[in-house]
Amino acid sequence: MKSIFKKVAGIAVTAIFALGMAGCNHNVIKDSYNWYESPVDFFTGKAATADSEYVLFGVFPKTVLPLDSTVTVDEEDFVEMGADKYYKGSDGKYYAKALENAYGTGAQYKYENNVEQVKQKNADSYRYFKVEPIKWKVLTTTYDIDGEAGSATGALLLAEDILTANVPYFGLTSSRTIDEKTINPNNYKHSMIRAYLNGITYQGQYGEGIKWNGSGFLQTAFTKAAQEKIATTEVDNRAETTGYSERTYANLFACENTNDKIFLLSESEAINSSYGFAAYDSYGEGNARIRIPTDYAKANYAYQSPIGGYGGAWWLRSPYYTYEYFAHYVSSDGDANLNDYVYRIDAGIVPALCVSLE
Helix, strand or coil, X not given: CCXXXXXXXXXXXXXXXXXXXXXXXXXXXXXXXXXXXCCEECCCCCECCCCCCEEEEEEEEEEECCCCCCCCEEEEEEEEECCEEEEEECCCCEEEEEECECCCCCHHHECXXXXXXXXXXXXXXXXXXXXXXXXXXXXXXXXXXXXXXXXXXXXXXXXXXXXXXXXXXXXXXXXXXXXXXEECCCCCCCCHHHHHHHXXXXXXXXXXXXXXXXXXXXXXXXXXXXXXXXXXXXXXXXXXXXXXXXXXXXXXXXXXXXXXXXXXXXXXXXXXXHHCCCCCCXXXXXXXXXXXXXXXXXXXXXXXXXXXXXXXXXXXXXXXXXXXXXXXXXXXXXXXXXXXXXXCCCCEECCEXXXXXX
C-alpha cells in the first residue's frame, strides 16, 4: 500500500458537514467493475427473486486494507460517487480513504482482522477501505410502498451491517422554526439523518441550509442506474408506528409521512414478528436485530459492544413519546426498548429500502 496519505476532503462521514456543502460530480463510472446495479441473490449470484433471503445491491466502503498488504492504491485513478472518491487498487478493486476516528480503544475496536487497532481521531491517521457490495436481508416481499390499498408488492430490504456512524438524528436538543412551524429535534422529516440518507437539503438550527444534494448515502452507495431500481417509498411516520405493539402510546412528536428512497426502520417495524424480529424488549446473543459495525463504521465512530456476539447501537426513525429530544434506537444486544438523545453520534446507520423482486 502506498505509504503517503494525502488529506482528502469529502471522503469519510467524519467530514460530513464539509462534504455536504461542496458540490460533487458523482457516479462517473469508468470501467466494467461490478457496482451491483441490480439486486443479486447472495447465495446463487444470480438475479434476486421474490424467494431470495439475502441480496447484494449497491456498494459501500467496508473492510480495511491491511498495513502489510501488497495491494497499492492509485489516487490518480478514481471514480466519484456522492460524497466519496473511490480509488483503483492494483488488485482491480476500489478503495475509499478515511480518517480513523474510533469511539473507543478497547479490544472491540480492532479491525476485522483482529490485529490492527482502530485509531482515534487525534492520531491523524488515514486508511483505505475496500468498496464492497452491501448485503441486505429481505424482510418481506409484500411491503406497502405507496400507502394505497392493494399495492403491498415491494421487497423491504434492511442492511445486514452497521455501515457507518457519526451522523446524529439531530445535532441539538432545542427546536427550530421552519416555514413558521416549530420543528422538534426528534422530527424525522426534518432530521439530519434522513437528509444524509437521501442526499437532500437539511435545515439547521439557525436557518442555515446544509446541503447533501448528490452527496448522501444514496448517491455514495448506488450508481444512477441502481438508484432508478430503488422505489420511492411513502414512509409511514404516524404515531402508531412509533410505539411498541405490547403497549401503545400517543406520540405528539410523530411527523407527517415522507417520500424517500432510503429510510430507517420504525419502532413497530423493528419488532415485527413477520420480519423475523422478537418483542421490543427481547435481547441477547442471536437476537435478529443485532448488527455489527463494519471496519469502515468503526473508523467513523461507531460503538461496538465488548461482549462477544453483540454488535453496535443503531438508530430507528421513531421519535420517543415523552421528550422531544429523544429518539428510539436498537442497542448492541438487540433490545428495541430504548431511546437516547438525538445528538448521539456513536449510534450507527442501518439503512432500509424497497425494490421490486419478481
